[in-house]
Ligand code: TXA
């Protein structure tokens with residue numbers, strides 16, 4: 577299959593290009609498109625056959641369910657069987673936006689979307705291209721991140737192409753995504769609600785709407801029964817082995833380079849950094865939000881740089897860094 581790439585204006589999407597993508601979706605095809613978080617790989621969520629193609633293209637295990645993207649709250653209600661107060665409060669506060677809500681599903685959503693489970697993840701994305709596409713196609717769109725399973729999420733069309741060229745029909749290239757980290761995933765089908773994946777929503781903000789939120793533990797291993805399949809340890813990893821350090825990691829970098837290894841070092845900006853041959857240094861932003869928006873792009877770049885190792889200085893273990901640390905620790909996991 578040849579993958580077509582159409583550039584599109586992220587602020588004022590050309591209607592003919594949106595129409596072309598909607599036509600591909602209606603025909604059961606796969607379209608990658610930008611959202612405010614990362615690029616998604618979309619298919620008609622109501623078509624079992626179309627959704628099956630997503631799993632094939634990504635090499636994704638069938639037990640890992642997909643987020644269904646919808647144009648607005650009323651479409652979300654039409655595919656969910658219950659709409660508890662917590663869902664209503666969060667949807668009204670944060671949609672369109674980087675929040676996926678887990679709710680009991682209606683039978684119109686095929687098993688393949690939910691991994692056979694009784695709940696479905698829904699979200700209204702805050703990106704003009706995604707919203708115009710949802711309206712033009714006039715269907716809910718199932719869309720995981722547009723990467724091969726277990727690899728890094730894509731924040732640019734070129735990342736999508738690198739992983740999925742020849743495996744999907746079309747990419748709408750709307751330039752780099754602004755958010756850079758995936759959405760926050762909250763299970764509101766249980767009481768109290770459970771944070772399954774920290775993400776782009778400002779940390780701590782859920783509590784102001786919900787009161788206490790239970791945080792799922794990041795300790796499950798592949799193969800175990802998964803209440804939240806997104807809790808798989810290794811989920812966002814570069815191919816180059818990556819290790820996290822609680823200190824700045826410089827000693828570790830020196831040790832590795834002394835062994836003749838080529839090393840990438842992701843350190844927090846603001847200190848003076850010695851030039852050392854064999855070290856590819858990336859000074860990362862000291863604001864969590866800026867760090868998050870660049871994280872995957874930097875990891876993609878380092879992963880292309882033929883390095884033996886990536887050494888990361890972990891940002892502090894505070895609330896504001898929760899999502900960034902989550903992605904870094906997963907990227908470092910080898911099981
Ligand atoms: O920002 C995002 O959420 C991006 C863009 C494209 O919207 N999408 C994304 O999808 O990150 P994906 O498939 O890479 O991650 C969805 C996460 C997975 O960890 C999945 O296991 C979890 O949501 N998930 C989906 N449906 C679920 C369900 N019914 N119950 C529990 N977890 C679910």
Ligand code: MG
Pocket residue numbers: 720721729
């Ligand atoms: Mg993903």
